[in-house]
Amino acid sequence: MAKHYTNSAPKPRAVIGTPWWIRLAVYVIVAAVGLALVAFGIASPEQVDGWLGQTGGLAAxxxxxxxAVNTGRES
Structure with a gap:
């Protein structure tokens, strides 16, 4: 007996720049590390502010x- 599929089209996939949870994780990690460095006197608040400005590029x-890893024939 032949198998009949109701939907033979591939599943659509959206490739979006950066998922929100990755950006959130990067921001939280950098902020926590920056807070610890300022609290221990290793870095100044201005340095940490500069790092937080660069996290957008890291998240991207x-x-x-x-x-790139998840791109395939269906995307």
Whole structure:
């Protein structure tokens, strides 16, 4: 007996720059490390502020790598 599928089209996949949870994780980690460094007197608040400004690029890089890994024939 032949198998009949109701939906033969591939599942659509959306490739988005960076998932929200990756950005959130990067921001929380950098902020926690920055807070600890300021609390122990290793870094100044201005340095930590600069690091927080650079986390957007880091999150975009990680998101792009995840998108590249998950790209396939269906995407």
């Amino acid at each position: 890089l990680i998101g792009g790598l995840l998108a």
